[in-house]
Structure formats: structure tokens, C-alpha cells
Amino acid sequence: MSTVLVIGASRGLGLALATQYAAAGWRVIGTARSPEGLSRLQAVGAEALSLDVSDPASVSGLSWRLDGEKLDLALYVAGVMDKGDAQTPPTREAFDAVMHANVLGAMQVIPQVAPMLQEGHGTLACISSRMGSLALTQSSDAALYRISKAALNMVVRTTQAGYPDIAVVALHPGWVQTDMGGRAAPLTPRESVAAMRATLASLKPEHHGQFLSHDGSPLAW
Ligand SMILES: NC(=O)c1ccc[n+]([C@@H]2O[C@H](COP(=O)([O-])OP(=O)(O)OC[C@H]3O[C@@H](n4cnc5c(N)ncnc54)[C@H](OP(=O)(O)O)[C@@H]3O)[C@@H](O)[C@H]2O)c1
Numbered sequence: 716m717s718t719v720l721v722i723g724a725s726r727g728l729g730l731a732l733a734t735q736y737a738a739a740g741w742r743v744i745g746t747a748r749s750p751e752g753l754s755r756l757q758a759v760g761a762e763a764l765s766l767d768v769s770d771p772a773s774v775s776g777l778s779w780r781l782d783g784e785k786l787d788l789a790l791y792v793a794g795v796m797d798k799g800d801a802q803t804p805p806t807r808e809a810f811d812a813v814m815h816a817n818v819l820g821a822m823q824v825i826p827q828v829a830p831m832l833q834e835g836h837g838t839l840a841c842i843s844s845r846m847g848s849l850a851l852t853q854s855s856d857a858a859l860y861r862i863s864k865a866a867l868n869m870v871v872r873t874t875q876a877g878y879p880d881i882a883v884v885a886l887h888p889g890w891v892q893t894d895m896g897g898r899a900a901p902l903t904p905r906e907s908v909a910a911m912r913a914t915l916a917s918l919k920p921e922h923h924g925q926f927l928s929h930d931g932s933p934l935a936w
Pocket residue numbers: 722723724725726727728729747748749752766767768769770792793794795816842843844845887888889890891892893894895896897900
């Protein structure tokens with residue numbers, strides 16, 4: 716049985732990923748930081764671990780809590796949005812909230828998780844965003860969020876270089892109907908996750924270290 720670790724799976728895309736992988740017969744370990752999120756994970760058949768990726772004390776115990784695990788797939792999904800534009804300086808608190816969840820959390824989680832993927836030459840995917848593309852950005856909306864996802868994309872590149880035995884990708888999920896994406900989004904979580912699962916299942920060596928959309932199409936950094 717294949718094992719997937721979903722970091723940030725209390726709701727939205729993370730919970731949909733946990734739900735679909737469990738339904739497909741995978742062993743799913745999901746993380747959440749609230750009792751409600753942990754209960755939702757257990758209800759879809761996942762093993763639930765408490766983890767706040769913005770709290771270094773919480774993150775530091777992860778490898779110990781996963782001791783001995785061999786993973787086939789790890790997904791860094793946790794993320795927060797800030798809608799301020801480039802004309803509005805972020806507060807220190809807003810900067811820390813976004814950068815800690817979207818970047819620091821990934822940088823602290825990945826070195827603990829990547830070794831668990833190495834034996835099986837597994838895959839690590841960070842859920843990034845097209846909004847983090849330097850090349851495609853023409854708007855100052857959500858500037859801090861864009862900056863954080865651009866930084867997360869570099870985490871993907873440096874991680875791939877540091878762990879050449881595994882596949883590491885940045886994945887844009889599309890614009891999806893979640894608390895973050897809002898109701899106007901064209902994709903449901905089910906559709907986005909089905910497409911991301913198909914993309915992850917068909918990764919080839921040329922995709923390693925790349926930035927891909929949910930449907931597998933390449934995105935410019
Ligand atoms: N929806 C879209 O259209 C869209 C588009 C592009 C990229 N994305 C990316 O996709 C990912 C998932 O987004 P979503 O749409 O599912 O958003 P969401 O519904 O707002 O869910 C965000 C998830 O991140 C978790 N999270 C946030 N901060 C955390 C922390 N400090 N520790 C642990 N978990 C934390 C939340 O947990 P709590 O329940 O505890 O808050 C929740 O599970 C994000 O990285 C987002 O940037 C989404």
C-alpha cells in the first residue's frame with residue numbers, strides 16, 4: 716500500500732487530497748492544527764497528526780513523530796493568503812503570518828520529510844500558485860502572497876538540487892472553490908485534486924524540479 720503525507724489537510728484542497736487518496740486505497744497521514752481539522756481527517760480514513768507549520772516547536776517534533784515511516788508522496792499544502800497590494804506596506808504581523816506558513820514552514824518541514832521519500836524514490840509536491848510566477852505576474856494584487864509563493868518555488872528548486880533521488884515539483888492547483896479561492900472560482904476541489912493526482916501519477920524525470928499546473932501543463936517560473 717502506498718503512503719501519502721498531506722501537510723495542512725484540515726479543509727480545502729488538503730482535505731480533498733486526503734479524501735481522494737484514502738478513497739483510492741492509499742494510507743493517508745494528514746496534518747491539521749485544530750481538533751475540528753483532526754476529526755475531519757479521521758472521518759475520511761486518514762491518520763491525523765497535530766501540526767502548526769508556523770510554530771517551530773510544533774514542526775521540530777515532526778520527524779520524531781513520523782519515525783521509521785517510508786513515504787511514497789508528501790504534499791505541502793498549508794498556506795495563507797494576504798490580499799494587500801504593492802501600494803500597501805504589509806504589517807510585520809501580516810508578513811510573518813504569510814511567510815511563516817507559506818515559506819518557513821516548508822523549509823522546516825521538508826528536511827524532515829524528504830529523507831523518508833528517498834528509499835522509494837518518492838515525490839514531494841509543494842502547492843504553489845500561478846500567482847507566484849515572476850514571469851506571469853502583471854498585477855500587484857496580493858503582493859505578499861505572490862512573493863511568498865515565489866519564495867516557495869525556490870524552495871522547490873533548492874530541494875530538488877539537495878535531494879536528487881526524489882521528484883520535487885511546484886504544483887498550481889488552478890483557481891479552486893475553497894475558503895481561499897472563493898465561490899467564483901471555476902474549479903471544485905474534487906476537480907482540482909483529481910487533476911493534480913493524475914499529474915503526480917504521471918511525472919517523468921523531465922518534470923523533476925519543475926513548476927506545473929494541476930493538469931500537468933508547464934508554468935513559467
Ligand atoms: N484555492 C485556490 O484557488 C488556490 C490557488 C492557488 C494556490 N492555492 C494554494 O493551495 C493551498 C491550499 O489552499 P486552499 O485553497 O485549500 O485554502 P484554504 O481552504 O484556506 O485552506 C488552507 C489550509 O492551510 C492550512 N494552514 C494555514 N496555516 C497553517 C499553519 N500555520 N499550520 C498548519 N496548517 C495551516 C489551513 O489549516 P487551518 O484550518 O488550521 O487554518 C487549511 O488546511 C495553499 O497553499 C494555497 O496557497 C490555492
